[in-house]
Amino acid sequence: MKKFVSGMLAAVMALSLAACSGNTDTSSAAQDSQAATSEGSASQATIKIGGIGPTTGGNAQYGNAVKNGEKLAVDEINAAAGYTVFELQFEDDESDPETALNAYNALKDWGMQVLVGPVTSDPSLNVASKCVDDNMFMLTPSASAEDVALTGSNIFQMCFTDPNQGVVSANYIKDNNLGSNIGIIYDSSDPYSTGIYTAFMAEAQQLGLNIVVSDASFQADNKSDLSVQVQNCQDAGADLVFLPIYYNEASQVLIAADRIGYDPVFFGCDGMDGILGVEGFDTSLADGLMMLCPFSAFGEDETTTTFVNAYKAAYNDETPNQFAADAYDCVYAIYQALQDGAISADMSSSEMCDALTSAFTTMSFDGTTGVGQTWDENGMISKEPKVYTIESGAYVLAD
Amino acid sequence: MQFLSYLISGISLGSVYALIALGYTMVYGIAKMLNFAHGDIIMIGSYVIFFAFGSFGWNPIVAVLFSMVVCTILGVVIERIAYRPLREAPSLAVLITAIGVSYLLQQVAQLLWTSNAKSFTSVVGFQKVTLFDGQLTISGETIVTILVCVVIMVALTLFVNHTVPGHAMLAVSEDRGAAQLMGVNVNATISLTFAIGSALAAVAGALLCSSYPSLSPTTGAMPGIKAFVAAVFGGIGSIPGALIGGILLGIIENLSKAYISTQLSDAIVFAVLIVVLLVKPTGLLGKKVNVKV
Numbered sequence: 001m002k003k004f005v006s007g008m009l010a011a012v013m014a015l016s017l018a019a020c021s022g023n024t025d026t027s028s029a030a031q032d033s034q035a036a037t038s039e040g041s042a043s044q045a046t047i048k049i050g051g052i053g054p055t056t057g058g059n060a061q062y063g064n065a066v067k068n069g070e071k072l073a074v075d076e077i078n079a080a081a082g083y084t085v086f087e088l089q090f091e092d093d094e095s096d097p098e099t100a101l102n103a104y105n106a107l108k109d110w111g112m113q114v115l116v117g118p119v120t121s122d123p124s125l126n127v128a129s130k131c132v133d134d135n136m137f138m139l140t141p142s143a144s145a146e147d148v149a150l151t152g153s154n155i156f157q158m159c160f161t162d163p164n165q166g167v168v169s170a171n172y173i174k175d176n177n178l179g180s181n182i183g184i185i186y187d188s189s190d191p192y193s194t195g196i197y198t199a200f201m202a203e204a205q206q207l208g209l210n211i212v213v214s215d216a217s218f219q220a221d222n223k224s225d226l227s228v229q230v231q232n233c234q235d236a237g238a239d240l241v242f243l244p245i246y247y248n249e250a251s252q253v254l255i256a257a258d259r260i261g262y263d264p265v266f267f268g269c270d271g272m273d274g275i276l277g278v279e280g281f282d283t284s285l286a287d288g289l290m291m292l293c294p295f296s297a298f299g300e301d302e303t304t305t306t307f308v309n310a311y312k313a314a315y316n317d318e319t320p321n322q323f324a325a326d327a328y329d330c331v332y333a334i335y336q337a338l339q340d341g342a343i344s345a346d347m348s349s350s351e352m353c354d355a356l357t358s359a360f361t362t363m364s365f366d367g368t369t370g371v372g373q374t375w376d377e378n379g380m381i382s383k384e385p386k387v388y389t390i391e392s393g394a395y396v397l398a399d
Numbered sequence: 400m401q402f403l404s405y406l407i408s409g410i411s412l413g414s415v416y417a418l419i420a421l422g423y424t425m426v427y428g429i430a431k432m433l434n435f436a437h438g439d440i441i442m443i444g445s446y447v448i449f450f451a452f453g454s455f456g457w458n459p460i461v462a463v464l465f466s467m468v469v470c471t472i473l474g475v476v477i478e479r480i481a482y483r484p485l486r487e488a489p490s491l492a493v494l495i496t497a498i499g500v501s502y503l504l505q506q507v508a509q510l511l512w513t514s515n516a517k518s519f520t521s522v523v524g525f526q527k528v529t530l531f532d533g534q535l536t537i538s539g540e541t542i543v544t545i546l547v548c549v550v551i552m553v554a555l556t557l558f559v560n561h562t563v564p565g566h567a568m569l570a571v572s573e574d575r576g577a578a579q580l581m582g583v584n585v586n587a588t589i590s591l592t593f594a595i596g597s598a599l600a601a602v603a604g605a606l607l608c609s610s611y612p613s614l615s616p617t618t619g620a621m622p623g624i625k626a627f628v629a630a631v632f633g634g635i636g637s638i639p640g641a642l643i644g645g646i647l648l649g650i651i652e653n654l655s656k657a658y659i660s661t662q663l664s665d666a667i668v669f670a671v672l673i674v675v676l677l678v679k680p681t682g683l684l685g686k687k688v689n690v691k692v
Contacts, residue, residue, distance in 0.1 A: 056506075058617055060514035188662055217661050221621055224611040227408055228656040235401055248516040252613050255518070259527060259538045280453050280614075281518030 045345030046084045047338070047352075049074065049331065050112030052103045052127065053119035054095035058220075061274075062323050063092070066119045066141050068315050069327030076310065077335050085338070086331065093118055097126040104130055113349045114139070114356065116330045119323065121145040121191045128155045137353040139333065139360075141326035144270075145191045149379040154357050156379035158326045158333070158369070160294065162195025165269045168385045169196070169242065169292055170203035178265055178290070179240025183213035183233030185253060186244050189220040196244035196269055212236040223249055230256040233264070243268040247275035254285045270294060274321040276393060289390045294369040294383050295325040296395040307368045322369065329367035336365060400534045405657040406650060411541040411610060413649020414548035418603035419626030420633070420641035421555065422596035428572045428636035429592045432490060435497040436477060437600060438623015439504035442616060444470040444601035445608045446512060449519055459522040467601040474597025475590050483586065501620075508616035516615040519608035540610045547606060551599065552642050559638065564591055572636065625652075625668075632672055634685025643683055 051070050053063030067090045074088045089110050091103035100123030107115070115131060115138045118124045124143035131138040132152035139156045140148060146161045173179060182204070187193035204211055213236045216229035230253055233241050241257075241264050243250050250272055257263065265288065272291040276283050297308050297319045307328060311320040320328075334356070337343055342359035343352050360375045367373070370383045388395040419441060426434045444466045452462035481500050485493045525539030559565040567588045570578040579585050607622055608614050625648065633644025648668060655667040675683065 056509060056514070058514065058615070060509070061516075064513075215661060219662070219665070222652075222665055224607075224613065224618065224621060225412060227611075228405065228653055229661060231401075231404065231408075232657065232661075248613055248615075251516075251518050252611065255612050259540075260536050261527070261529075279515065279517040280449065280520055280612075282520075 044083045046087050047334075047343075047345045048111050048113050049086050049088050049334070050104075050107035050110070050115045050117070051088060051090035051327075052093050052100055052107070052115065052117035052123065053090070054123075055090070055092040057094040057096075059095040059120055062142065063095070063119050065321055065323035066117070066327040068311070068318075069141070069320065069324035070116055070331050072307075072311055072314055072324075073328045073331035073335075075314075077331070085335070088331075093123050095120045095123060097123050099123070100127050101130060108134070108136075108349075112136075113345075113347070113352050114334055116141065116327065116334070118143060121148060124148045125151065128152065131155060135350040135353045137349070137356040139330050141330045142323050145195055146380075153377065153379065154353050156360055156375055157381055158330050159322075159381070160270065160383055160385070161380055162192055163199035164380075165292055165385070166196040166199030166201075166244065167203045169244075169267065169269060170200050170207055170209060172292070172385075172387055173240065173242070173267060174204075174207045174209055178267065179238070181210055181212045181236070181238045182240045182242055183216065183236060183238030183264070184211065184242045184244070185213075185216045185218070185226065185229045185233065187219065187223065187246075187249065188217035190245075192246075192271065193244050200242065200244065212238050218249070223252075226252050227256040227259070229253075230262065231260060234260060234262040238264055240265045240267060243272065246271040247273065247278065250289075251275055251278045251281045251286075254289070255282075258285050265290065267291070270322055276390070277319055277321065283390075283393045286390045287392065290387060290398060291390075292385050292387055293322060293395075294386065295322040296386070296388055296397075297321070297325075298395045299368075303366070303368050325368040329365070329369050332367055333360070333365045336363065400531060401657075404535055404537075405653050407537055407541060409650035409653030410646055411544045411649070412653060413629075413646035414544045415603055415607045415610065415622065415645075416626045416629045416648050417548055417642045417645025418551065418599055418606065419622060420630040420645045421551075421638065422600050422603075423627050423630040424633075424635055424637065424641045425568075425592050425596050427630070429568055430482070430589050432482065432493045433497060433627070434482075434593075434596070435494070435623070435627075436500040436504060437596065438619035438621075438626070439501050439508075440470050440474055440477075440597050440600040440619070441604040441607065441623065442508060442614075442619035443473060443504060444604035445519065445614050445618060446508065447601070448522060448605050448608070449517055449614055452522055453517075453520045459524065463522060463602065463605045466605065467598040470597040470601040470604075471594045474593040474600070478590055478593040483589075505616045505620070512616070514616055516613045519612040519614045521609040521612065522605050523609050538610075540606070544606045544610060547602065548642070551602065552638070555595075556638055564588070568592060628669070628672055631682055632675060634682030637682070637684045640682055640684035 053066045054060050055063045070088055074086045077085050091106055093100035093103045100118050104127050115136055118127050119142050121143045124140050125148055128138055128148055128151035137154055141158045144159045144162045146163055149155050149157050186197040213233050216232045243266055250268055268291040270293045273293050275286055337356055337359040343355045361377055365373045374382050387398045389398045422437045447466040447469050448462050451457045451465055452459050477500055481496050521540055523539045523543045527536050527538045529536050567583045570583050571585055571588045575585055629644040629648045630641050633640030651671055652664050652668050656664040
């Protein structure tokens with residue numbers, strides 16, 4: 001019944017959007033804004049960046065982090081340049097593929113020249129094929145499904161792909177002898193989690209890792225109770241539990257394990273980042289948790305500390321997670337292409353798409369989530385995976 | 400021993416479903432409407448406890464009592480504003496309104512407290528109990544949940560069968576028109592039903608979030624639907640039915656997760672529901688209703 005009602009609402013929204021999209025001409029809208037912001041000089045024109053992500057609904061924490069990260073980067077760049085280099089408009093997609101298309105259309109009517117988004121994989125797949133049709137450059141901060149980048153040559157990712165994380169995790173566990181009996185708890189309704197899971201299983205088999213629990217999954221609809229899955233792992237004698245899931249569910253797993261006195265090594269992927277920020281969570285339970293993550297808010301290097309301090313100052317002392325960091329990097333990567341002279345504000349979205357596609361496949365980018373990063377022709381990024389261990393409430397780089 | 404442990408955690412999960420199902424079943428029995436906002440009242444109640452107990456450090460019992468008061472007021476206000484004007488309207492209109500209220504509560508919660516999930520500190524002070532040389536561990540939450548559920552069921556059954564307001568509820572449920580003619584204040588009785596159901600929702604919220612500690616604006620939605628299934632399973636409108644339906648549902652869910660498949664557990668739960676309804680369309684303890692044409 002609820003699905004039906006939300007379907008109806010979505011239909012009404014789609015109609016109203018279609019009604020107000022009217023006959024705005026994309027290119028003329030873009031030129032209008034240039035005329036308004038520039039003072040006669042072409043180099044001071046504004047590039048319109050569109051952002052899409054769930055700022056409401058169950059995935060809003062990720063969408064809001066991305067929105068905040070993008071906004072922070074845009075504000076910094078504009079302040080440093082002394083004029084409006086980028087203008088950002090962020091649309092809510094509620095993590096719903098259909099709503100994401102509406103958001104995309106709204107942004108196109110607004111005159112978007114580059115898309116930084118969407119945040120989650122399902123909406124990204126939908127929007128990516130639209131971007132291929134329209135020849136719109138799309139750089140997603142966090143949609144890590146491999147299929148997103150494979151949709152077309154103009155679709156780029158700032159994050160690891162899921163299979164990549166599964167393979168790296170399996171190798172790391174093997175190389176460091178972290179566990180002899182491995183249990184896995186994953187979310188079978190989530191492409192991120194299943195993507196890592198599938199790749200991890202395949203790699204683990206090749207490496208000869210001993211998997212004792214491989215079917216302890218949960219779904220979006222029944223993720224409130226994870227105690228049975230944890231108990232499955234305990235009963236099977238797993239001494240390492242691999243958790244390719246997001247931090248909310250992971251915090252529940254840790255609490256459930258603590259309640260039944262079960263203390264294996266827990267190993268997670270980048271979705272685990274944020275677990276220390278869960279309000280009310282006893283972070284001592286996370287001690288010893290290992291995770292594969294491109295970004296740590298506790299990093300000591302200058303790029304990271306500058307970003308973390310600026311983010312905290314801008315958003316109520318909130319610690320940025322990797323979603324915010326990836327989004328921040330996305331905007332800076334585009335800014336780098338602009339500074340290199342690869343693009344200019346007077347380009348149409350299609351010209352800019354071609355220019356950015358060739359710029360991204362040739363450039364090397366240093367950001368908060370890694371240095372010397374490059375993109376291959378599929379739009380997938382090369383990132384050096386780092387493994388962190390949580391020790392008394394902070395990430396420590398494991399070796 | 401493993402089986403026993405799964406069984407006990409199933410009973411505990413089922414007890415929470417049973418408490419929530421009570422809210423559905425009482426309101427349905429008396430007002431003949433499905434209050435889909437019930438699950439979201441649980442969520443609001445849990446947030447109240449989260450802040451009162453977790454952030455302000457109140458005594459857990461005081462925090463739960465405070466949350467019961469807040470939920471009672473909320474439930475009665477919702478009934479007064481959203482449902483009472485529709486008393487004579489077709490049931491579909493009331494149903495849609497209930498869904499609207501459900502969305503409203505979720506969105507308001509998201510505005511107030513953001514969608515970031517919070518980790519709920521358990522209100523149960525007991526330590527886990529270890530039996531049979533450490534082979535069986537039962538958490539304090541599990542024990543308290545089961546005990547509280549049983550106590551509330553007994554108290555509620557006594558209340559309905561042995562007090563004047565309880566009799567008024569039975570009368571309104573039997574025949575609203577006749578009850579009114581006999582001098583029962585129907586509106587007050589329905590308000591009382593919402594008040595009791597919502598207060599129980601606060602208790603259910605405390606127990607639900609103590610056992611499964613992730614609290615977000617959508618926390619109440621899925622347990623709410625499962626509890627509704629439990630109410631139908633046991634026979635909607637019947638108080639013992641809610642208890643039996645809830646506990647069976649919890650046990651089936653947990654055992655199928657443990658022994659068959661974690662992926663298929665929901666499918667199995669609903670398949671059992673379908674079989675029960677095919678064999679006994681009014682649910683396990685449902686009353687047969689003769690519809691006069």
